[in-house]
Amino acid sequence: MRRSRITAYVTSLLLAVGAALTGAATAQASPALAATGYVALGDSYSSGVGAGSYISSSGDCKRSTKAYPYLWAAANSPSSFSFTACSGARTGDVVANQLTPLNSTTGLVSVSVGGNDAGFADVMTTCVLQSESACLARIATARAYVDSTLPGKLDTVYSAISAKAPSAHVAVLGYPRFYKLNGSCLTGLSEAERAAINGAADYLNSAIAKRAADHGFTFGDVRGTFTGHEICSGSAWLHSLNLLNIGESYHPTASGQSGGYLPVFNGLA
Known part of the structure; x- marks a missing residue:
């Protein structure tokens, strides 16, 4: 016994x-290793505007074979890859137009969104074409929007992703600072404008990171990888104002996608 x-x-x-x-x-x-599929959502920073080599079938969404989602998928061969990120996308566009590929077997999702909601394009247009005071006032308006309205819109996107892909590991990518202060640029915006734009990027990233964390997602901060490669650095991975292709202005180059975004995503996926 x-x-x-x-x-x-x-x-x-x-x-x-x-x-x-x-x-x-x-x-x-x-979670990514067990992924049965990878879905790339978001705005132009995820679709690859500015990197060239656009996929013809993507039309105005300008999805690039040099964008970090495409590069990651090519290197890691997930069982499926859906690339729905689109130039100009706001939070509402992601919810309305990009979530169809998500399902209960989706293992990995990436997303960058929020910059267009906060008025990124209008901020840069104002700063380039109008006075310093107008630029700083427009940035203040954008920051107020980030405080009052953007968190709720991000919650809507993140909740929709979780509802459609409950098992997915979700990586939320942020935005780089645009300018190296006291750098090589001799003309253009004032240093006060450049500093304020950088500060607005930091402010936006902080808001996105908090909402991502509250939803159990991981945040990818690309400011470190872009350090030394901002506009005015002499080795920029971001387009400055491009009058020949205005839509590529202030977006990552192919080097910005492969050297700035991809390493950060590799660390999260």
Whole structure:
């Protein structure tokens, strides 16, 4: 009887250890490694505007084969890859037009959105064409929007992603600072304008990072990888004002996608 109890105890102990080891292995497995599919959502910073090599079927969305989602998919060969990010997309556009590929088997999602909602294009137009005071006032308006309205819009996007792809690991990518201060630019915006634009990027990133964390998503901060490659750095990975192709202005180059965004996404996926 005593031996029976000892045998039962040892057996139960071994089963418990086995279960613990199995659980540990499961906990350590990257959600991305178990992914049955990768879906890339978002705006022009994810579609690859500014990187060239646009996929003809993507039309005005300007999805590039040099964008970080395409580069990651080519290197990692997920079982499926859906690239729905689109130039000009706002939070409402992501919800309305980009979520169809998501499902219960989606393992990995990337998204960048919020800049267009906050009026990024209008901020840059104002700063380039109008006075310094007008520029700073427009930036202040954008920051107020980030405080009052953007968090709710991001919540809507993130909740919709979770509802359609509940098992997915979701990586939220931020935005770079645009300018190297006291850099090589001799003309154009004032240093006060450049500093204010950089500050607005930081402000936007902080808001996005908080909402991402509150939804259990991971945030990818690209400001570090772009440091030394801002406009006015002499080695820019961002287009400055481009009058020949205005839509590419202030967007990452192909080097910005591969050297600025891809390493950060690699660290999250």
